[in-house]
Amino acid sequence: MDFFGAQDQARGRTKQLVALYFAAILAIIVCIYFVFILAGFGKDMVNSQSGLSYPAAPIQNEEPIDLINPSLFFSVAGGVILVIVGASLYKISTLGKGGAAIAKSVGGRQIDMSTNNPDERKLMNIVEEMSIASGTPMPDVFILEGEQGINAFAAGHDLNDAAVAVTKGAIQQLSRDELQGVIAHEFSHILSGDMRLNIRLIGPLFGLLVIAFIGRMFLYSGSGRSRDKNQGNLALVGLAIMVIGYIGVIFGRLIQAAISRQREYLADASAVQFTRNPEGIGNALRRLGYTPAGSKISHAHAEDTAHMFFAQALGSSLSTHPPLPKRIQAVMPDWDGSFLAPRKTESPEPSSQESKKAKSFGGAIPMTAATAMAAVGSLSEDHLREGIERRIRIRKSLGPVNLDNIQETRSTFAALILSPEDKVFSDQIEIIRTESSPAFAETVESRSRSMVTLSASDRFAVMELCFPGLRKLKKDEQEAFTALLQKLADADGKLSLRESLVLDVVHRQFAPAGSQKSSSQRLEKNVAKFSSPISKLLYLVASLESPDGETAKREFEEAVSKQPLLAPTVRPPESIPELSHLSQILAEMSSASFAIRKEVLEAAAAIVLSDNETSDREWTFLRLISLSMGAPMPPLPGN
Numbered sequence: 001m002d003f004f005g006a007q008d009q010a011r012g013r014t015k016q017l018v019a020l021y022f023a024a025i026l027a028i029i030v031c032i033y034f035v036f037i038l039a040g041f042g043k044d045m046v047n048s049q050s051g052l053s054y055p056a057a058p059i060q061n062e063e064p065i066d067l068i069n070p071s072l073f074f075s076v077a078g079g080v081i082l083v084i085v086g087a088s089l090y091k092i093s094t095l096g097k098g099g100a101a102i103a104k105s106v107g108g109r110q111i112d113m114s115t116n117n118p119d120e121r122k123l124m125n126i127v128e129e130m131s132i133a134s135g136t137p138m139p140d141v142f143i144l145e146g147e148q149g150i151n152a153f154a155a156g157h158d159l160n161d162a163a164v165a166v167t168k169g170a171i172q173q174l175s176r177d178e179l180q181g182v183i184a185h186e187f188s189h190i191l192s193g194d195m196r197l198n199i200r201l202i203g204p205l206f207g208l209l210v211i212a213f214i215g216r217m218f219l220y221s222g223s224g225r226s227r228d229k230n231q232g233n234l235a236l237v238g239l240a241i242m243v244i245g246y247i248g249v250i251f252g253r254l255i256q257a258a259i260s261r262q263r264e265y266l267a268d269a270s271a272v273q274f275t276r277n278p279e280g281i282g283n284a285l286r287r288l289g290y291t292p293a294g295s296k297i298s299h300a301h302a303e304d305t306a307h308m309f310f311a312q313a314l315g316s317s318l319s320t321h322p323p324l325p326k327r328i329q330a331v332m333p334d335w336d337g338s339f340l341a342p343r344k345t346e347s348p349e350p351s352s353q354e355s356k357k358a359k360s361f362g363g364a365i366p367m368t369a370a371t372a373m374a375a376v377g378s379l380s381e382d383h384l385r386e387g388i389e390r391r392i393r394i395r396k397s398l399g400p401v402n403l404d405n406i407q408e409t410r411s412t413f414a415a416l417i418l419s420p421e422d423k424v425f426s427d428q429i430e431i432i433r434t435e436s437s438p439a440f441a442e443t444v445e446s447r448s449r450s451m452v453t454l455s456a457s458d459r460f461a462v463m464e465l466c467f468p469g470l471r472k473l474k475k476d477e478q479e480a481f482t483a484l485l486q487k488l489a490d491a492d493g494k495l496s497l498r499e500s501l502v503l504d505v506v507h508r509q510f511a512p513a514g515s516q517k518s519s520s521q522r523l524e525k526n527v528a529k530f531s532s533p534i535s536k537l538l539y540l541v542a543s544l545e546s547p548d549g550e551t552a553k554r555e556f557e558e559a560v561s562k563q564p565l566l567a568p569t570v571r572p573p574e575s576i577p578e579l580s581h582l583s584q585i586l587a588e589m590s591s592a593s594f595a596i597r598k599e600v601l602e603a604a605a606a607i608v609l610s611d612n613e614t615s616d617r618e619w620t621f622l623r624l625i626s627l628s629m630g631a632p633m634p635p636l637p638g639n
């Protein structure tokens with residue numbers, strides 16, 4: 001999958017969606033305008049004392065109907081736009097906390113990462129493995145306990161606030177391979193940018209629905225016992241507006257369904273590509289056709305999120321997903337048309353001792369720039385297998401630690417930033433003891449020693465697994481924790497790559513309204529506006545392992561010269577940048593177009609691979625850059 005191309009396509013679909021909704025709003029305005037005209041309103045416009053215009057009472061004679069009334073048209077247009085936009089913004093604001101808020105809105109309960117429930121443990125292990133394998137931050141994981149159907153969805157504004165929700169029926173009725181296929185399907189939506197589009201579908205649909213509610217209010221207020229003709233007209237107007245509103249909702253659903261159906265085929269295909277096991281997702285779909293509950297979602301708010309689910313969530317005739325037989329046929333061409341009964345009780349998840357031994361790989365491993373770019377936003381069978389091994393290795397190293405617990409998250413991040421040098425290490429532990437508590441300092445020290453054998457890629461994966469815990473920190477806790485990490489990094493008066501990685505991950509996660517701003521702002525295509533941060537970033541990459549400044553400059557210039565967008569304007573920086581500026585440099589590039597981001601990452605990969613090999617340390621730095629651009633890159637594959 002071309003990740004950057006997929007992101008541009010996702011934004012293109014968003015523009016198409018906006019255009020279609022504008023057309024729907026215009027049609028609603030015109031229809032409501034003619035309802036008022038035909039009902040006799042607006043023949044004269046009178047001014048209230050406040051200066052606002054309202055339609056006058058209908059004139060009870062047979063004067064010819066004047067279809068052109070600019071004052072009435074603009075009054076109707078203003079009212080409709082105000083209602084739809086206001087309702088849409090309200091609905092979107094309720095989803096401001098990202099995927100977790102959406103999962104909770106349909107009855108989701110967040111699962112602890114340390115759960116001992118066999119079914120929940122199976123789900124959590126699969127999500128952890130997918131997260132590690134794809135290089136994405138660990139999403140919050142929810143179970144829809146009241147739902148017996150087989151279904152799931154991924155939601156969020158971007159990678160940093162994603163959540164995956166799975167029904168109880170799916171966890172209980174699917175085998176591990178089948179559940180893995182469903183989760184791979186959902187990770188495809190996370191990687192392709194579909195989540196952002198899904199959230200943007202919710203607001204406008206709610207706005208259209210509010211128009212219908214207002215029409216119903218008019219209908220009820222005008223349908224009393226009074227025989228006044230004006231009141232009767234008001235009831236007819238209300239009925240017409242209600243019908244128009246519901247028709248608008250239906251057309252909104254049609255737009256929603258048209259976009260959703262094609263994305264589901266692509267996500268099914270991606271799940272097969274990720275797992276190399278078509279029977280996984282194929283058999284999960286076959287079980288949908290057998291079980292009485294199917295994929296139905298009973299929660300009252302399911303209608304708002306129907307387009308997000310893995311399979312058809314509503315029982316209405318308007319399908320948001322492709323027909324089930326066609327989906328099965330697409331991934332299992334030799335399917336015989338039969339469905340599968342719910343599975344029997346499956347064996348518990350294997351322990352780390354029962355799995356094959358996994359090695360930590362930190363040496364130099366051959367890699368090509370093409371391979372590096374192809375891995376961005378993608379998954380493969382090899383990545384998934386290594387994700388399983390890496391999860392087992394990390395869990396074995398950390399022990400029974402609940403990484404989504406706030407205290408455990410804080411202690412783990414603090415441990416990751418500690419220096420390997422004994423003197424600096426001791427000073428940092430003393431800082432923790434002074435700034436926090438002796439007990440917390442002891443926990444951090446123990447956690448640091450438990451991770452001493454983990455590679456740079458393993459440690460980066462540990463940070464990504466801690467994201468659910470980071471999301472739980474309140475504003476004041478975020479500020480205090482960030483200040484503590486900064487003091488630990490400043491303990492020796494210099495900033496190492498390890499410290500810079502930890503600080504940047506935390507800063508980006510805690511950035512004010514970071515995820516929503518970066519996902520909704522207009523992207524800039526003018527490379528010249530980013531030439532300074534690009535040159536500083538690429539020079540940092542070049543100087544990471546280069547023995548001298550001349551070598552770094554040569555690698556920089558060779559890499560940039562091969563990029564058509566960067567070559568005309570990007571030059572070596574006038575002054576040598578420092579790692580302490582990394583977060584600021586990456587922030588300055590947050591509005592760059594995906595085409596620019598792609599070339600920057602290609603140039604960075606070319607620099608890292610200029611000696612035809614890359615170390616785990618270099619690859620981890622490359623992954624940080626990639627992730628900051630919203631483009632997750634898998635860990636360095638082993639031999």
